Structure formats: C-alpha cells, structure tokens
Amino acid sequence: MLFSNFFAPTSKDTPADAKIASHILMLRSGMVSQAASGIYYWLPLATRVLEKISRIIDEEQARINSQKMYFTTIQSADLWIESGRYEAYGKEMLRLKDRKDGDFLYSPTNEEQATDIFRKYVKSYRGLPLCLYQIHWKFRDEIRPRFGVMRGREFLMKDAYSFDINFEGAKASYMKMFQAYIRTFRRMGLTPIPVQADSGAIGGNMSHEFQILAETGESTLYYDKKLPTASDEELMNIFAVTNEKYDPNTSSIPENELMVSKGVEVGHIFYFGTKYSKAMNAFVLDENGNKLYPEMGSYGIGVSRLIAAIIESSHDERGIIWPEAVAPFDVTLLNLHHKNEKCREAAQKIYEAINGHRKCSAPTQKEVLYDDREISIGEKFADADLIGIPWQVIVGEKKIKNNLVELKNRKTGEIIEMSPEEIIERFGKKC
C-alpha cells in the first residue's frame, strides 16, 4: 500500500476530549473518528487491525470446532419476550419499530437467536455438542460511554454459543473455550488474566472474565504473582479475582505473593445451563426418546475494545507499538529522500518485492506500507512511530551510497543496517 493513497488521516494535535492513551492514539493515528457519543467510524488502519484480530479468533475457534456464522443485528422482540429478557434487559437495549409498528431491537447479545436457530434444526441428541459463533456489531446503550472505543455503545464482539447434552459436556465445552481464549489473547501479545466473575444479565453460575493489565483499566484485580509466567494450562487454576470478590480474610494467597493491578475486561464466558433452552422450549430427543434440554454457555470477546486494550498495554510517548500478530501492516518503508534517484529506486524495488506479487498466497507474505509522500523527513518518522508498525525500513541518501538501508524495530528502537537485497530476503514474498 502506498501511503499517498492510504486513508490514514494522522494528526499531531490531541483532541480535547480524549483522556487515555489508546483513545488519543487511535484518534491521532487516524484509526477511528467519532460519529456520535460512543459510536465510531472505523477507518482503514483500524479495520486492518480488526481483521487481524478476527482472523486469530477464527483460527482458534476452528481448533475447538466452533463454527462461524452470522446472527442478525436487528432482532424481533418476540424471541426476547419468550426468554423473558425483553423487560429484564432495561434501557441498555436499543428498541426499534419497523414500518408496521412491530417491535424490534438492535442486538446487544444473541443467546435467544442462537437458541432459536438450534431448536429449528437440531432435533436429536446426535446433533450435540454444537458451538456456533459470530463476529458482529452489537449495540448497548451505555449510560455513559467513555474512553473512545474502550466503552463505546456500538462495538464489535465475538460471541459464541455452545449446546451440550449434559453438565459434563457443557463444562468440557466451557473449558475448551477457556483454553481457546487464553491462546487467542496470548497470540495477540497479551497476558490475559482469567478471573471468576458474576454472570450479570446473561444468567448462570459459572463465569470467568478475561482481563488485560492496563493502568487505565476500570477493574481492580487481585491475583497470584505466579500468573504472568504461567503456562496456558496453569493459568486456569491460578488465583485471580476482581475487587468485588476479593476478601483478605478468606484469600488463600499470602499477601507477599499477591499482586494488585488495574485491568481491562476483554472477554467473558458464561455457563448458564438450561436457562434459555427451557424458556424457549429448545429440546432434542435422547437415545430413549425423552425430551432433553441442552446445557448452554456463551462466550464473548470484545474485539473493538481489544484494540484499545492492546494499545493501552503497548505504546510509548511517540505512539502505538503493535504486536506483530495484530499490526495493520508488517513493515513500513520510509523513503526519506524522494528526490534522490538512488533512494527512489531502492525503495521502489523493496516495495515491489514485498508487495508486488499479489497472486502469491504463501503464508510468509508480508504487508507493507510505503511512505512515498513528499513531506518532511520528520513528519515521516513521526507518523511511522505514531502508527506503530513493528518494523521500519528506512531508505536515505547517506546509507544508500553504500547500498545500505536501515531496519528499525519500533519497540526497541534498535537499528540494523543491511542491503536492500537482505531486506527483500527478510520481508519479500516467498512463493
């Protein structure tokens, strides 16, 4: 992608409304733009990150046989009346009327629809277990939206729904999803902290939140200090709670091994048994021909919030530092001297080698943002650091005389000099 063609309206000014790093940086880097309170446009840069995150989620869901589909954003109120939540959900739910004066709502969550699609088609215990998920927009009319996309009203959420034949099956599904979430967050360069949680409006009695440590987080976490170094399997059993549940008198962790930090909730999983299957008469026949109401769970990841959480946990005074797995581009190419023929040639050659072979679908292919704009050098460096692509290839006239360019690591600041050919070897498409 050529930066001169790329819609990323960066700014050095900090908008007055933004208070926390992720909000400031998302606005300054041209990722999002506010459309209304708690509602944001997602510009191309942010969209790339949403897609990177979604792909990781998709891969990890596939591993546990959770199948992707789309529920709907607009739902008929009927299902919610049936489940009993139409009244219970309150003002947070956006209610709508169609032209025939029918009652609809914009999905805040989709348990009812998942149960509905299940009961329509699954009639036998042989159809279980089943797990369906989507990554789709939700709307919750928060009393007070704040911190940019961290607490927006409209947000992108991954939500999965599991159906099992009995409690043991449901618990196994819950545990599989638990592990999948740990892997998902770790692949994004994050350290998730699973904490026992209340199940809120979703209902049920087994629930965990996944928190990411961040100074600006809204939750206070108490956890065993072993946690940041634990393996995926160990994480599940390590002590961690939010402040609402922490009681120093009953805590099993000695004070000197206890950590207290602020966290951002990025995932939440629930087991709620037959709450919806019974309310909505979703049943299958078991091997004896008896009615069996499936045991259900639901599993959310706040995809759009994750972007903010990642930035909160990975930035410096100059801008964002993307973990490689979710970066909008793998590498950015800065041509410092666009009037210098050698620089132009070298940059163009590198750009084409990385970006040129669009037919190549090898998994090693890298995406490059080439800053070809005719602007000052300082502005290029500032934008590159602000946008936070993990690797910067810097082409300048001083080095190119000796057939050298620089490879700079955004996170460490480390610079390695190498030839354009070596850059191509490292980032070029390999078919």
Next chain:
RNA sequence: CGGAGUAUAGCUCAGUCUGGUAGAGCACAGCCUUCGGGAGGCUGAUGUCGGAGGUUCAAAUCCUCUUGCUCCGACCA
C-alpha cells in the same frame, strides 16, 4: 439517572464580563527555499458563532427554551 461543564474555521482555542466590520495557531491549496525527527517564507481559500424564539437601531456577546458533546459518580464486552 444525579452532579458539573462546554458548543466560534477540519483541529486546539481567543473574543462573551462591558452588545458595534468574525479572529489566532496548526491543518489545507499554490509558489519558492529546505531536507536524518512534525523546517522556513510569500500568497490564498475556509464560518448559518449548535438550534429556535426574544430584547435592541444593532446580538457570537444579554434573556428564555432546546439539542449535541465532555467530565465526575452508581451499571457494563
């Protein structure tokens, strides 16, 4: 929902107290000079002063109503 603010150019804000020609910096467009960390100069374009009503010879400014947005609290992926 309770409390507190705020609304003037794309952004950050001045001007409002004390009514009298709509402003600055940044950004934007053109030209010139620069060129290893948001450089400098010249020229230029940009506004229903959030909306409605009122007072007045005259309203961004005073009064009334209204809407949006932000912040602080209790709720939430």
